[in-house]
Amino acid sequence: MARLDVRCKVDLPVHLITDSINNKGVTEIGARFTSLSLNGGFIDYKPQYIKNKIIGLRYDLPGHGEFEILGEVLRLEDKGVAARFYNLNRDAKLKLWDYIKENISDDLSCPYCGKKNIQKMRRCDACGWGLNFYSQDYIVEHEKESFIQRLVSKSEAFTIEDIYKVLKFVDVDILKIGKNLDINEEFVGSSQGILNVFSMIRKVAPTDIPVLITGESGTGKELTAMAIHERSQRRNKPFVPINCAAIPENLLEAELFGHEKGSFTGAYKNKAGKFEYADGGSIFLDEIGELSLNLQSKLLRFLEDKIIEKIGANGGKKVDVRLIAATNSDLKSAITKGAFRKDLFYRLDVFNIPLPPVRDRGEDKIILARYFLNKFSKEMGLSKTFSPETIDAVKSYNWPGNVREIINKIRRAIVMSKETAVTPHDLDLEMPNMQIEEVTSLKEVRCTIEKQKLIEAMKHCNNNISKVARVLCISRPSVYSLRRKYNI
Ligand SMILES: Nc1ncnc2c1ncn2[C@@H]1O[C@H](COP(=O)(O)OP(=O)(O)OP(=O)(O)O)[C@@H](O)[C@H]1O
Ligand SMILES: [Mg+2]
Numbered sequence: 001m002a003r004l005d006v007r008c009k010v011d012l013p014v015h016l017i018t019d020s021i022n023n024k025g026v027t028e029i030g031a032r033f034t035s036l037s038l039n040g041g042f043i044d045y046k047p048q049y050i051k052n053k054i055i056g057l058r059y060d061l062p063g064h065g066e067f068e069i070l071g072e073v074l075r076l077e078d079k080g081v082a083a084r085f086y087n088l089n090r091d092a093k094l095k096l097w098d099y100i101k102e103n104i105s106d107d108l109s110c111p112y113c114g115k116k117n118i119q120k121m122r123r124c125d126a127c128g129w130g131l132n133f134y135s136q137d138y139i140v141e142h143e144k145e146s147f148i149q150r151l152v153s154k155s156e157a158f159t160i161e162d163i164y165k166v167l168k169f170v171d172v173d174i175l176k177i178g179k180n181l182d183i184n185e186e187f188v189g190s191s192q193g194i195l196n197v198f199s200m201i202r203k204v205a206p207t208d209i210p211v212l213i214t215g216e217s218g219t220g221k222e223l224t225a226m227a228i229h230e231r232s233q234r235r236n237k238p239f240v241p242i243n244c245a246a247i248p249e250n251l252l253e254a255e256l257f258g259h260e261k262g263s264f265t266g267a268y269k270n271k272a273g274k275f276e277y278a279d280g281g282s283i284f285l286d287e288i289g290e291l292s293l294n295l296q297s298k299l300l301r302f303l304e305d306k307i308i309e310k311i312g313a314n315g316g317k318k319v320d321v322r323l324i325a326a327t328n329s330d331l332k333s334a335i336t337k338g339a340f341r342k343d344l345f346y347r348l349d350v351f352n353i354p355l356p357p358v359r360d361r362g363e364d365k366i367i368l369a370r371y372f373l374n375k376f377s378k379e380m381g382l383s384k385t386f387s388p389e390t391i392d393a394v395k396s397y398n399w400p401g402n403v404r405e406i407i408n409k410i411r412r413a414i415v416m417s418k419e420t421a422v423t424p425h426d427l428d429l430e431m432p433n434m435q436i437e438e439v440t441s442l443k444e445v446r447c448t449i450e451k452q453k454l455i456e457a458m459k460h461c462n463n464n465i466s467k468v469a470r471v472l473c474i475s476r477p478s479v480y481s482l483r484r485k486y487n488i
């Protein structure tokens with residue numbers, strides 16, 4: 001396999017700085033680098049004594065001055081030690097690269113993979129790495145190109161938790177997704193579905209395009225709307241959410257568009273509507289499918305020329321507002337029933353962000369549950385964990401109420417749980433797949449429980465039949481016959 005870094009033969013003096021034998025201060029040992037790359041080098045010091053694996057390395061790069069860096073001894077060999085450098089700063093790296101470049105051997109073979117006769121190539125046709133070492137941006141470009149391989153070579157040591165941490169770091173700290181949403185609000189998840197949502201938020205946020213967010217109740221539609229606003233140029237102006245289903249139609253019109261004094265009974269003074277409040281910012285119309293046809297046409301006018309019409313006013317008023325709408329209903333079927341305007345739908349549907357239900361988000365169920373368990377238990381000054389059965393129960397439950405249901409169940413479980421480990425019972429998830437409404441007889445109840453318990457025990461015992469029999473207090477033949485009966 002080709003190397004990720006050019007290594008070259010050198011003969012460069014280096015001082016190894018390490019703890020002294022008698023623990024009094026440090027010792028400096030004079031030695032020489034015999035080969036060097038940007039990540040480390042081989043030093044000809046025949047090790048009689050190196051106390052710590054971490055060492056200081058001081059060397060003078062001809063023409064570039066003196067450097068002192070930290071490194072780690074990777075291997076002790078007969079001829080010396082192989083050391084890895086700890087994060088060189090950019091300046092030290094670029095100067096070291098200049099030196100390496102000057103020392104790349106002229107034997108016309110690829111310094112990454114050893115392929116011969118590469119003199120006419122800009123890129124090695126065996127390993128694919130660029131060979132144009134004298135281009136000014138070469139090393140930066142190479143580090144970008146080789147980044148994924150570097151990560152892959154380290155990723156074998158990653159646990160699944162580390163992978164989530166890395167993905168979260170990339171989203172939150174580098175791409176700034178989920179940052180500054182609102183008071184401590186954060187977007188949690190690393191399933192493909194939710195990564196797609198992050199990517200769409202990133203793309204649409206800086207534009208002024210209206211957005212339609214669709215998804216079941218509790219999937220995070222409002223959170224998505226806030227994320228769009230917070231990542232837009234409008235972030236320092238108001239984000240005004242309004243739930244169209246929560247306000248009766250006759251009040252909603254005044255609420256959204258405002259009214260003039262005396263325009264109807266009860267209109268004692270002028271009132272600015274939410275669109276005016278949101279001027280310069282974003283308005284979030286939740287449950288847009290609930291808007292009456294009259295309000296739909298007013299909204300269409302706003303979308304077409306940014307004009308809103310106050311009740312009782314002569315003429316409209318221009319506002320600069322970005323519209324984000326959401327619905328958990330099927331607008332297309334509302335169109336066929338004549339309850340939703342087709343033209344409005346197409347204006348809204350220019351950019352649609354569909355939020356996947358939690359049941360389709362794979363491991364996100366666990367990530368979300370853990371996130372809220374930590375968050376709420378911290379808030380309550382407690383330390384809580386999930387038992388392995390609870391993790392299984394969280395995984396196999398369907399979460400029809402989506403993230404909101406996870407939040408509610410975890411809050412409840414923290415209060416209910418007597419031990420540090422939260423159980424499926426605390427979470428009210430004891431029989432995850434049992435649909436009570438569908439059960440009609442006692443026999444069915446028994447079968448449902450029997451099957452459920454068998455599934456849980458099989459999972460818990462990694463399909464080891466003897467263990468399952470012990471856990472369920474039945475014989476091994478009974479386990480086999482139950483498996484046959486329920487086709488498990
Ligand atoms: N991916 C997520 N990570 C963390 N919290 C989330 C996530 N998705 C949703 N939430 C939280 O779940 C709760 C419900 O989300 P939100 O109100 O945005 O859902 P919704 O789709 O608008 O629901 P509804 O249709 O019922 O109005 C909120 O407290 C929100 O902060
Ligand atoms: Mg909502």
